[in-house]
Amino acid sequence: MSDATNNGPVLSxxxxxxxxxxxxALRREKLRALMLIAPLLIFVLVTFIAPIADMLFRSVExxxxxxxxxxxxxxxxxxxxxxxxxxxEPVFTALAADLKVxxxxxxxxxxxxxxxxxxxxxxxxxxxxxxxxxxxDLEKDAPFKEKFVDVDKDWADPEVWAVIKVFSSKYTSGYFxxxxxxxxxxxxxxxxxxxxxxxxxxFMRTIFMSLTIMFSxxxxxxxxxxxxxxxxxxxxNLLLILVLLPFWTSLLVRTSAWKVLLQQQGVxxxxxxxxxxxxxxxRLIMINNQFGTIVAMTHILLPFMILPLYSVMQTxxxxxxxxAKSLGATNWTAxxxxxxxxxVPGIGAGCILVFILSIGYYITPELVGGTKGVFISNRxxxxxxxSLNWGLGAALxxxxxxxxxxLYWAYDKIVGIDNVKLG
Amino acid sequence: MKDANNEQGFxxxxxxxxxxxxxxxxxxxxxxxxxxGEFLTMLGPSGxxxxxxxxxxxxxxxxxxGDILLGxxxxxxxxxxxxxxxxxxxxxxxxxHMTIAENLSFPLEVRKMGKSERDQxxxxxxxxxxxxxxxxxxxxxxxxxxxxxxxxxxxxxxxPELVLMDxxxxxxxxxxxxxxxxxxxxxxxxxxxxxxxxxxxQTEALTMSDRVAVFDDGRIQQLAPPDQLYxxxxxxxxxxxxxxxxxxxxxxxxxxxxxxLVQLDGGDLIDAKPINVSKAGDRTRVSxxxxxxxxxxxxxxxxxxxxxxxxxxxxxxxxxxxxxxxVGKNEDFIVKTRNAxxxxxxxxxxxxxxxxxxxxxxxLDA
Numbered sequence: 001m002s003d004a005t006n007n008g009p010v011l012s013x014x015x016x017x018x019x020x021x022x023x024x025a026l027r028r029e030k031l032r033a034l035m036l037i038a039p040l041l042i043f044v045l046v047t048f049i050a051p052i053a054d055m056l057f058r059s060v061e062x063x064x065x066x067x068x069x070x071x072x073x074x075x076x077x078x079x080x081x082x083x084x085x086x087x088x089e090p091v092f093t094a095l096a097a098d099l100k101v102x103x104x105x106x107x108x109x110x111x112x113x114x115x116x117x118x119x120x121x122x123x124x125x126x127x128x129x130x131x132x133x134x135x136x137d138l139e140k141d142a143p144f145k146e147k148f149v150d151v152d153k154d155w156a157d158p159e160v161w162a163v164i165k166v167f168s169s170k171y172t173s174g175y176f177x178x179x180x181x182x183x184x185x186x187x188x189x190x191x192x193x194x195x196x197x198x199x200x201x202x203f204m205r206t207i208f209m210s211l212t213i214m215f216s217x218x219x220x221x222x223x224x225x226x227x228x229x230x231x232x233x234x235x236x237n238l239l240l241i242l243v244l245l246p247f248w249t250s251l252l253v254r255t256s257a258w259k260v261l262l263q264q265q266g267v268x269x270x271x272x273x274x275x276x277x278x279x280x281x282x283r284l285i286m287i288n289n290q291f292g293t294i295v296a297m298t299h300i301l302l303p304f305m306i307l308p309l310y311s312v313m314q315t316x317x318x319x320x321x322x323x324a325k326s327l328g329a330t331n332w333t334a335x336x337x338x339x340x341x342x343x344v345p346g347i348g349a350g351c352i353l354v355f356i357l358s359i360g361y362y363i364t365p366e367l368v369g370g371t372k373g374v375f376i377s378n379r380x381x382x383x384x385x386x387s388l389n390w391g392l393g394a395a396l397x398x399x400x401x402x403x404x405x406x407l408y409w410a411y412d413k414i415v416g417i418d419n420v421k422l423g
Numbered sequence: 424m425k426d427a428n429n430e431q432g433f434x435x436x437x438x439x440x441x442x443x444x445x446x447x448x449x450x451x452x453x454x455x456x457x458x459x460g461e462f463l464t465m466l467g468p469s470g471x472x473x474x475x476x477x478x479x480x481x482x483x484x485x486x487x488x489g490d491i492l493l494g495x496x497x498x499x500x501x502x503x504x505x506x507x508x509x510x511x512x513x514x515x516x517x518x519x520h521m522t523i524a525e526n527l528s529f530p531l532e533v534r535k536m537g538k539s540e541r542d543q544x545x546x547x548x549x550x551x552x553x554x555x556x557x558x559x560x561x562x563x564x565x566x567x568x569x570x571x572x573x574x575x576x577x578x579x580x581x582x583p584e585l586v587l588m589d590x591x592x593x594x595x596x597x598x599x600x601x602x603x604x605x606x607x608x609x610x611x612x613x614x615x616x617x618x619x620x621x622x623x624x625q626t627e628a629l630t631m632s633d634r635v636a637v638f639d640d641g642r643i644q645q646l647a648p649p650d651q652l653y654x655x656x657x658x659x660x661x662x663x664x665x666x667x668x669x670x671x672x673x674x675x676x677x678x679x680x681x682x683x684l685v686q687l688d689g690g691d692l693i694d695a696k697p698i699n700v701s702k703a704g705d706r707t708r709v710s711x712x713x714x715x716x717x718x719x720x721x722x723x724x725x726x727x728x729x730x731x732x733x734x735x736x737x738x739x740x741x742x743x744x745x746x747x748x749x750v751g752k753n754e755d756f757i758v759k760t761r762n763a764x765x766x767x768x769x770x771x772x773x774x775x776x777x778x779x780x781x782x783x784x785x786x787l788d789a
Contacts, residue, residue, distance in 0.1 A: 322483055323516035325503040327530035328581065334504075337529070341520045 056401075059394035062172040065164065068111040069098040073168040081162040081186035086155070092144040099126075099133040117389050118174065118183070119163045125154050162186035175395035199379070199396065203403070206376045209294060210358040216298040217305035217354050218347060225309035225346070229316075243306050251300065255367045258296040262287040262368070288370025296368050297358055304357060305350035312346030348415050356404055376400055431495055432456030433617055434480065434585065439489035441475050449475050451641040453489070457619065459584075462611055464620045466628040467638030468664070476638075477587050477621045482506050493585065504533075509578035509586040509616075513593055515570045517562035523549070523573050524558035530581040548580040549573075551610060568599045575607065579614065586611070588620045592627065600624075604631050625665050629653065637661050658699060659787040662710040669713060669756050672789065675705045682781045684728075685709055689751035693728045694781035699788040706789035713745075713759040715783035718775045719767070729778040732756065734769045744768065748777070 012021040066073050071094035079087040102108040108130045112123035132151050141147065148155040166186055167174060174184045181197040182189050191197070224243065228236045246254060261267045264283045272278040286292055316339065324334035362377040369378070376396060383393030411417070434457040441450040450472040457463045465473035478484040480491060482503030490497045498506055517526050527545040536544075549555045552572035562570055571591060578586050588607070592600045608631045611618045622628055628635045629649040637644045637652065637660075645652060645661045656662035659670065673687040675697070683697040685707060695709045717723055718732075735754060736747040741762065746769050748756040758777070760766055769775065 317514070317516070319512045319514060319516040320518060322481075322503070323510065323512055324518075324529070325483075326481055326506075326508060326510035326587075327577065328504050328507070328533045329529070330504055330533075331502075333533055338518055 055390075055394050056398050057394075058390050059175050059392075059398050060171045060173065061391070062167060062174070063170055064107075064111055064114050065168045066170060068102050068107050069095065069164070069168075071095075072098050072164070076161070076165045076168060079161065079165065081158070081165050084158055086145075086158055087161055089143050089145050091161075092148055092155075093138075093142060095148070096133055096136060096141075096144045097138055099130060100136070100138065103130045103134050113388070115163060115167065117178070117392065118167060119160065121154065122160065122163065125152050125160070128152055129155075159186075175391040176399070178392050179395040179399055199376070202374075202376045202379055203399070205290075206359055206400075207403070209290060209297075209373075209375070210355050212294055213297050213301060213358045214305075214351050214355045216294065217302050217350065220298065221302055221305035221309055221350065222343075222347070225306050225313055228306070228310045229313035230318075240310070243303055243310075246300065247303055251363060252367075254300060255296055255364050258292065258299070258368055259287060262292055262295065287368050288373065290369075290373040292368040292370070293365045293373035293375075296364050297361060300364060301354045301358055304353040308349035308353065309343065309346040312349070313343055316342045344415075348411070352408070352411065355407070359404060360400065431492075433459040433461075433494060434619065435490075435492040436476070436480075437490045437492065439476075439479065439486045439491060441472070441479060441484065442487045448487075449641055450479075450486075453641075453643065455636060455643065455646070457617060459617055460615050462608070462618045462620065462631060462633045464622060464628040464632040464635045465638055466622060466625060466635050466664075468623060471638040472641040473621050473636075473638040474589060477589055477619060480619060481508055481510055481587055507581075507583050507585075509581065509583035511574050511578045511586065511588040511591040513590045515562070515574040515591075517570055517574055517577070519562050521561075522558065523554070523560050523562065523565070526562070526573065527558075527577050527580050530577065534581060544580055548576040551579070552576045552606070567595050568603065571595060571599075571603060572606075575610070579610070579616070583616070585617045585619070588618065590622050591620075592622075592624075600627070607631065629665070637664060639664070656710070656785065656787070659708045659710060659789075662785065662787055667713050667757060667759075668710050669716070669753075670708050670710050671750075671753065672706070672708050675700050675703050675707055675786065677703050683707075683786045685786055687751065691728075691730050691751065693730065693784065694779075695784040695786040696782050698785045700786050707786040708789050709784055709786050711779055711784040713757040714743075714761075715779055716756075716758045716777050717779055718758065718769075718777045720776060720778075723778045724780070727778045727781075729776045732775050732777050734771050734773040734775065736771060737769050739768075748775075750777070 010018040012018045014021075072091060075091040075094040076087065079091060099108055102111065108126050109123070112126035115126070116123035129148065129151050132147075136144075136147070154160055162185070166184055172184070177184050177189060178192070179199050181192050181200050183192045224239075228239055228243070231239065259266070263269070264285060264287075266287075268286065269278065269283045273280050273283065278284060286295070320338050320342065321334045324338040325331070329337065359375075360377050361375060362381055365373055365375045366378050366381075369375070377400070380393045380396045380400070383389045383396065432455075434455075436453045436455040439450060439453040440448055442448050453472075453476060455476075465476060467473045475484060479486050480493075482498070482501065486499060491499060493506065493508075517523075518529070521529065524542075524545050527548055528541050531541040531544060545558065546555065549558060552575055554569060554572050554576065557565065557569065557573070562573070565573065571594075574591065578588075591607070592603050595603060604627055607618075620628075620631065629652070632649055634646060634648055635652050636646045639660050644664075645657045647655075647657075652661065652665055656665060662668050663670065671687050671693075673685045673693075676684040676686050676692070678684075678697050678700070681696070683695050683700060685693050685695050687693060687709075693709065695707075700707045720729075723729065730750050732748040732750045734746060735749055738745040738747075743762060744760045744766065746758045746760070747754070748758060750756040
């Protein structure tokens with residue numbers, strides 16, 4: 001037996017490999033555990049994971065051109081978009097046939113809005129053409145090239161055709177390219193026109209402002225948490241309620257309160273004017289810009305910094321600082337060399353919470369951000385609910401998600417995620 | 424007690440009082456003089472004020488009234504980090520984010536000592552506690568006993584003249600604790616440092632100290648070398664607190680030739696040495712150590728008063744026998760006898776007579 005155990009896998013009493021035997025014994029327990037989480041798991045899958053996956057999929061999906069204009073797409077394959085000339089008659093014939101079907105199903109307007117993201121004017125072009133194509137007869141009215149150009153001379157523009165050809169594939173990187181201020185053209189990937197480049201700026205601004213908010217939260221929250229952790233429990237509980245108070249107030253109310261405080265005819269400006277620090281004609285602009293967003297969001301996210309800091313600081317025994325002092329360290333050295341390093345896990349947890357919350361924050365920048373203080377999330381919301389360019393919205397969202405994951409990964413590499421403590 | 428009899432002690436508490444809430448005094452009028460090189464233990468139950476005294480000495484609490492002097496100078500207004508007092512904490516308080524060597528090097532760094540000198544001193548201190556090869560470990564990787572050694576080394580590495588220890592062995596198991604008691608004693612003797620040691624463990628106090636100050640209710644109940652404390656407790660609290668003890672209550676009948684005749688509440692008469700009683704009629708609590716009780720009639724003085732007792736339990740403990748007796752209504756009267764070849768082993772149910780030398784039985788305050 002001892003030979004067998006040395007040379008082969010360890011066997012259980014009935015001769016089955018021990019590993020298999022163990023797995024069998026644990027299977028029932030695992031199943032039970034799975035059953036217990038099943039309702040939540042299914043709920044999350046159906047209502048959260050699946051919609052997100054679907055949404056992210058939209059950032060690359062591009063079936064619409066091929067579905068609406070199947071014959072045209074085939075016919076366009078022979079056409080060289082770099083030739084500078086309009087495609088030949090067969091393409092126009094195919095387009096007429098496709099459009100006839102599409103108009104019947106009313107899908108040509110959808111195609112119009114999709115292609116309009118890539119080139120303005122295509123939407124109205126397709127609408128206009130759709131109305132006419134409906135009256136044509138595919139047999140008798142050929143050839144169509146002249147007729148299309150008659151309807152709108154844009155059909156004689158090779159660029160229109162180029163756009164249709166470039167976006168005729170089932171999947172496209174076009175949304176992602178747009179999301180980083182690039183565009184897909186027949187001649188390859190190019191930067192967008194200067195007046196249309198907004199997303200890189202928005203991403204940079206979102207990250208920069210989130211970092212600013214995070215650091216403001218550390219600066220304001222650390223002393224509070226320190227005080228809370230070192231007071232008598234009775235007093236600190238009272239103060240903790242004050243910290244939590246904002247949680248119990250509606251986000252909208254708090255944000256609106258900042259509007260009242262910060263606007264040009266607002267409380268702060270009034271006081272500054274009254275004590276003569278600011279000239280009446282020269283009131284400070286503190287809202288509808290980045291300053292307003294940073295102030296309001298720091299206030300809103302501050303509890304998320306204070307709470308993890310507080311719970312970590314509570315676990316740091318007072319004896320460490322005392323030991324440091326007894327060893328000859330001044331108050332500052334004892335704090336900086338002994339107390340602070342032990343509170344770093346709390347800072348880490350607070351930073352992750354505040355940063356990730358703020359990078360995707362929507363409502364506050366929307367209300368107090370004006371044009372200069374909005375985040376990428378506001379743009380995503382715009383594409384989802386106003387411009388209905390879901391593909392671009394999804395691409396922006398995917399990039400944001402990736403950015404957060406990368407930052408999280410970087411944090412893990414640099415600080416170590418084990419160093420994050422919520423209490 | 425080395426030179427505790429200096430007219431001015433190295434550490435002096437002069438009428439020190441401490442209150443946290445302005446209503447209750449935690450330390451009541453403490454006067455204590457500790458000699459240079461002395462090992463003094465503050466012993467007492469929790470809440471007796473001993474730790475508060477230590478914290479006042481270390482500078483983490485301020486005295487409400489009175490002066491604390493160190494080397495003749497009042498230190499009430501000197502912040503802890505300028506007092507130069509080494510301290511070992513109850514849970515060691517080793518900085519978890521630093522290695523052992525960094526922990527030891529910390530007090531030297533804040534004293535702006537050069538690197539090579541630092542390394543040398545750190546190594547010497549670690550060698551002294553036999554932890555020389557552990558410098559690069561972190562506190563979390565050490566066992567309790569090893570952490571304890573490091574904490575000791577850290578408190579000593581900057582060569583303070585006075586080291587305070589706040590129940591440093593409280594978290595260790597019995598065997599390790601006993602070992603560390605000797606270790607601490609040896610090191611403190613070798614270095615000639617003054618140690619103020621706080622504990623609630625009387626064995627620790629008795630084995631290590633030059634003098635022990637027994638605290639209760641914010642006062643020093645007795646300040647004496649261990650043997651005196653054990654053999655000559657000055658009041659019933661100390662008698663109860665130090666070692667095992669049998670107590671009986673009664674009234675003094677008469678005091679003659681330095682021997683008090685005490686009538687116990689059960690009616691029996693016994694002889695005792697008057698300590699806190701002055702005249703006939705005083706209520707008293709007499710105390711007798713279990714190992715001083717004699718049940719061999721031949722070894723007692725022929726006039727000695729004896730008590731009837733019934734053996735309830737006989738426990739064999741190896742080196743000693745421990746016998747529980749019923750004496751009057753007291754069912755917890757303990758007698759300890761050495762395990763010797765000629766020693767009688769009592770049996771439960773046996774009726775015996777017990778007595779003692781009058782000087783072993785002390786008539787204390789009631």
